[in-house]
Amino acid sequence: MAIATPEIYNEMLDRARDGKFAYPAINVTSSQTLTAAIRGFAEAESDGIIQVSVGGAEYWSGSTVKDRVAGSLAMAAYAREIAKNYDVTVALHTDHCAKQNIDSWIRPIMELEAEEVKAGRLPFFQSHMWDGSAVPLDENLEIAKELLALSVKANTILEIEIGVVGGEEDGVKAEINEKLYTTTEDALKTVEALGLGENGRYITALTFGNVHGVYKPGAVKLRPEILGQIQEEVAAKVGKEQPFDLVMHGGSGSTAEEIATAVRNGVIKMNVDTDTQYAFTRPVADWMLKNYDGVLKVDGEVGNKKQYDPRAWGKAAEEGMAARVVEACERLGSVGKKMR
Ligand SMILES: O=C(CO)COP(=O)(O)O
Ligand SMILES: O=C[C@H](O)COP(=O)(O)O
Numbered sequence: 001m002a003i004a005t006p007e008i009y010n011e012m013l014d015r016a017r018d019g020k021f022a023y024p025a026i027n028v029t030s031s032q033t034l035t036a037a038i039r040g041f042a043e044a045e046s047d048g049i050i051q052v053s054v055g056g057a058e059y060w061s062g063s064t065v066k067d068r069v070a071g072s073l074a075m076a077a078y079a080r081e082i083a084k085n086y087d088v089t090v091a092l093h094t095d096h097c098a099k100q101n102i103d104s105w106i107r108p109i110m111e112l113e114a115e116e117v118k119a120g121r122l123p124f125f126q127s128h129m130w131d132g133s134a135v136p137l138d139e140n141l142e143i144a145k146e147l148l149a150l151s152v153k154a155n156t157i158l159e160i161e162i163g164v165v166g167g168e169e170d171g172v173k174a175e176i177n178e179k180l181y182t183t184t185e186d187a188l189k190t191v192e193a194l195g196l197g198e199n200g201r202y203i204t205a206l207t208f209g210n211v212h213g214v215y216k217p218g219a220v221k222l223r224p225e226i227l228g229q230i231q232e233e234v235a236a237k238v239g240k241e242q243p244f245d246l247v248m249h250g251g252s253g254s255t256a257e258e259i260a261t262a263v264r265n266g267v268i269k270m271n272v273d274t275d276t277q278y279a280f281t282r283p284v285a286d287w288m289l290k291n292y293d294g295v296l297k298v299d300g301e302v303g304n305k306k307q308y309d310p311r312a313w314g315k316a317a318e319e320g321m322a323a324r325v326v327e328a329c330e331r332l333g334s335v336g337k338k339m340r
């Protein structure tokens with residue numbers, strides 16, 4: 001299979017919702033991490049989502065160039081070619097876009113996509129995230145409304161964030177406080193502002209103590225049960241069971257039980273970055289330390305080309321990260337659920 005069309009992406013999300021499982025959404029920053037993510041999905045016989053952050057997009061364009069639109073499009077073009085050789089369906093997504101980045105990142109991409117769609121072609125991505133957690137809720141939802149209308153034209157799905165994900169995001173640290181837990185009141189305001197699909201499909205990161213990064217045990221208190229409570233309280237008002245299709249951020253370092261509870265309460269997409277970063281780098285560190293005198297030209301020697309060839313240690317990195325992606329699929333219940 002290959003990259004999901006908008007129709008297939010909708011079908012993927014519906015399948016997760018109906019089948020009570022979720023897709024890993026893996027942040028990638030290079031061709032090799034992207035390949036590792038797809039390989040992991042294929043090995044798990046799971047469909048999945050690949051995403052790029054604003055910093056990741058800049059890096060994709062060349063670490064000195066930092067063109068976030070070019071980097072995002074390059075990532076999508078690479079994924080489109082590579083995915084053809086793997087037997088699973090993959091959707092592409094842009095991660096957290098803060099207010100100050102809209103005009104230099106997701107708006108121009110969505111506008112380009114709207115033109116593609118108008119010309120009878122497909123959008124480059126299947127979804128984009130507007131992260132309004134740093135602005136007051138009313139403004140967050142105002143901007144969400146506007147971006148949802150653009151998302152409809154682009155034939156994409158919009159992800160929003162209600163509440164705050166803690167830890168570091170785009171190099172900025174969010175505090176760990178009560179804002180990390182979304183309230184039912186805020187969730188209700190979301191439905192009032194955006195509807196429940198009739199104005200365009202959106203998926204929602206309601207936060208329950210999620211934090212980016214991995215911390216020592218006890219530092220972070222995840223409360224995935226509040227997702228169930230919010231779903232029920234909103235359902236009672238709107239007359240639709242589990243009204244929200246949810247996204248769990250900060251998937252790294254979460255326990256199997258926390259993840260299972262989140263999925264039971266409507267999570268269909270879980271973002272993983274830190275753990276897959278480590279899984280990619282760990283085998284490289286091992287390789288360099290074990291092959292010290294091959295990768296370095298020690299004491300006037302010439303080193304060992306077979307050991308410093310980036311393919312040698314790159315293969316190990318790809319394998320390590322793919323294995324962590326398989327683990328994410330196992331925890332989310334997506335193993336063996338590929339649709340084609
Ligand atoms: O939420 C994430 C990306 O948006 C990933 O979080 P982690 O780095 O904690 O896995
Ligand atoms: O926002 C969360 C992701 O982990 C992205 O991280 P990044 O900004 O370091 O690419």
Ligand SMILES: [Zn+2]
Binds near residue numbers: 096131165
């Ligand atoms: Zn955020």
Ligand SMILES: [Zn+2]
Binds near residue numbers: 212
């Ligand atoms: Zn996140």
